[in-house]
Amino acid sequence: MSRIRAAYYDPEGSRYGIPTFWWRGAPACYATRRQLRDRGLRPAGQPVAAQILWRGVGGTRVAYLYRLDLARPKRTATARQRAAIDRALLARRTCPICRRVRPYYIRRSLGECLDCNEGR
Template structure:
């Protein structure tokens, strides 16, 4: 490994306050540690969990002066399953998705999200007048109702 990664190695937390590992090294010290995105992919939530450790790495996309990015790590064994959506939440989510797919001018439904930059109208090369209504238009309205 590059010597620059070793400077982020602090398994005891003496230097950074919490145990800190270079990118990709946390599994070597504790296989139970996961990032928030990894837990969510496994259907788990970080609700109520304390940060157990952190990853640190150099990056040109850091957005700060020293060019270092961090990611918090949590114990997978302590994470809870994500609560399922209620029927009302599912309906609201379906309506929101339908609104993002529906043209505000001609009310046609598209397979892709319509950007707010053009007022959520039909894509510019076609326009609202030159296209056919997509298949499944009635089905999409029935799901959102």
């Protein structure tokens, strides 16, 4: 075990407060948020169970780990929620000046589509 890995290896949590592992050194019973999402799971309110530490750009980097046995399936939006989201996204593409639906989201700093902004 190299010195860098040994500095970040604390499976009991006595040094860092929670179990700590080096890069790619965590047991299979832990997963990051992104790994949970790829499996169709979510942390479901559980606290951080462990962490991974490694040396990266700008200093020591950290990735928090959650227990797989406490993770729950991801929630899906209902049909009414999806419809509300679709209406909200349509409103972001509709110009309040010319009332045209644009293929892009209208910038909030402009408050109008690019064509209406160019006309001024």
